[in-house]
Amino acid sequence: MAEFxxxxxxxxxxxxxxxxxxxxxxxxxxxxxxxxxxxxxxxxEKLPKSGRVIVASNxxxxxxxLVLSDFxxxxxxxxxxxxxxxxxxxPIIGKILLAAGQIPVERETDDAKKxxxxxxxxxxxxxxxxxxxxxxxxxxxxLWPMIAKTGCARLALATDTQVIPIAQxxxxxxxxxxxxxxxxxxxxxxxxxxxxxxxxxxxxxxxxDSQALIEATAAIMQALTVxxxxxxxxxxxxxxxxxxxxxxxxxxxxxxxxxx
Numbered sequence: 001m002a003e004f005x006x007x008x009x010x011x012x013x014x015x016x017x018x019x020x021x022x023x024x025x026x027x028x029x030x031x032x033x034x035x036x037x038x039x040x041x042x043x044x045e046k047l048p049k050s051g052r053v054i055v056a057s058n059x060x061x062x063x064x065x066l067v068l069s070d071f072x073x074x075x076x077x078x079x080x081x082x083x084x085x086x087x088x089x090x091p092i093i094g095k096i097l098l099a100a101g102q103i104p105v106e107r108e109t110d111d112a113k114k115x116x117x118x119x120x121x122x123x124x125x126x127x128x129x130x131x132x133x134x135x136x137x138x139x140x141x142x143l144w145p146m147i148a149k150t151g152c153a154r155l156a157l158a159t160d161t162q163v164i165p166i167a168q169x170x171x172x173x174x175x176x177x178x179x180x181x182x183x184x185x186x187x188x189x190x191x192x193x194x195x196x197x198x199x200x201x202x203x204x205x206x207x208x209d210s211q212a213l214i215e216a217t218a219a220i221m222q223a224l225t226v227x228x229x230x231x232x233x234x235x236x237x238x239x240x241x242x243x244x245x246x247x248x249x250x251x252x253x254x255x256x257x258x259x260x
Contacts, residue, residue, distance in 0.1 A: 008121050008122065008125060009101070009125070010125040010127075011050075011078070011125065011126050011127050011128075013078075014076070015074075015075075015076045015077055015078045016050055016076060016078065016128075017077060017078035017079070017080070017101070017127055017128060018073075018078040019078070019099070019100060020099065021096050021099035021101075022078045026073055029070065030070055030073075030074070033066075036185075036187060037067075037170075037174070037188060037189070038187050038188065038189040038190070039190055039192075040189050040190070040191045040192070041071055041190075041191075041192045042192070042193050042194070043193055043194030043195065044071070044075040044194060046164065046194045046195070046196065047072070047075055047076065047077060047128075047164065047194060048128075048162075049076055049077075051126055052123040052124070052125075052126050052127060052128070052159070053128050053129070053161060053162055053163075053164060054123070054128075054129050054130075054131055054152065054155065054156055054161050054162070054163045054164070055068075055072070055128060055129070055130050055131070055163075055164050055165075055166050056131050056132075056152050056163050056164070056165050056166070056198075056220050056224065057130065057131075057132055057166045057167065057168055057224070058132070058134070058138065058145045058167055058168060058224050059134050059137050059138055060137065060138065060143055060169070060172040060177070061137070061171040061172045061174070061176065061177060062175055063171040063174055063175040065083075065130070067168060067171050067190055067192075068130060068166065068168060068192070069130070071166075071192050072128065072130070077128040078100075078128075079127075079130040080101050080102060080103065080119075080122050080127050080128065080129050080130065081102050081103065081129070081130045081131075082102075082103045082105045082115050082119060082129075083102055083103065083104060083105060084104070084105055085104040085105060087104075088102075088104040101122075101127075103115050103118050116154070116155055119155055120155065120158065120159055123159050123161050124159070129155075129161075131151070131152045131155070133148035133149060133151070133152040133153075133217060133220060133221060134146050135148070135149045137177050137178070138241070139241055139243055139246060141241075143172060144225065144228070144236045144237065144240070144241070145221050145225050145236075145240075146240065146241045146242065146243050147218075147221070147240050147242045147243065147244065148220070149217070150210075150214060150216075150217045152220060153200070153203070153207075153213050153216035153217040154207050156200060156216070157200060157203055157205070157206060157207035157213070157216060158207040160204070162197040162200075163197060163220055164194060164196075165194075165198060165220060165224045165227065166193070166194050166195070166224075167191075167192070167193045167195070167224050167227035167228045167231060168191070168192055169228065169231045169232065170188055170189050170190040170191050173188045174188050174190075191231050193230070193231060195223050195224075195226075195227055198219055198220050198223050199219070200216050200219065200220075202215075202216075203215060
């Protein structure tokens with residue numbers, strides 16, 4: 001984390017939390033999205049207009065972050081994310097992400113804990129923080145949410161911040177997992193549903209209790225899964241994919257690694 005300088009400016013402007021990098025990016029991307037994607041967005045009224053909040057979402061495609069950011073930005077909040085550090089080292093893109101206030105994470109290392117400290121400060125400043133609790137694209141063959149990491153729950157409980165689940169569906173039809181082939185036409189529909197805040201009161205103050213974190217994480221992922229079941233019109237399998245017990249690599253393109 002030492003090589004990256006994270007901004008701790010409190011949120012300002014409209015949408016709340018916007019800055020020059022957000023304004024430039026949105027002016028380019030949002031018109032493109034409107035031309036190439038149809039929208040089925042519901043529940044935006046459940047988003048707080050101000051104040052700290054964590055939004056937790058399922059992860060289907062590399063496109064998810066841009067789609068969710070479009071939704072949040074259009075509905076009044078410019079989000080902050082924890083993102084894998086490698087992206088921040090890409091010329092130009094990395095500087096834009098840092099300028100937009102995003103947080104690099106050294107995944108699967110001890111330094112990942114430092115990113116949580118940065119996230120806590122951003123929440124204290126009153127930002128909206130976007131989190132993908134699974135930590136990577138789902139490994140489930142049918143794209144159901146996996147058993148997630150406990151970082152989102154730990155952060156929420158440690159800062160007493162509400163978690164709002166936001167389920168997404170459709171981005172994987174445009175940019176499937178671990179491919180660079182974009183399918184823009186015919187236009188695909190991006191579905192987004194915002195749920196009610198997850199009730200984490202049973203685990204309040206237990207951010208150092210490993211069992212409490214597992215249970216709170218399951219509650220967050222259950223809320224996302226229920227919304228996805230409604231969106232997809234089907235039930236998830238009884239057995240939830242567990243990346244901790246799987247032989248697949250925890251991060252990165254597992255399809256490519258399986259072939260090598």
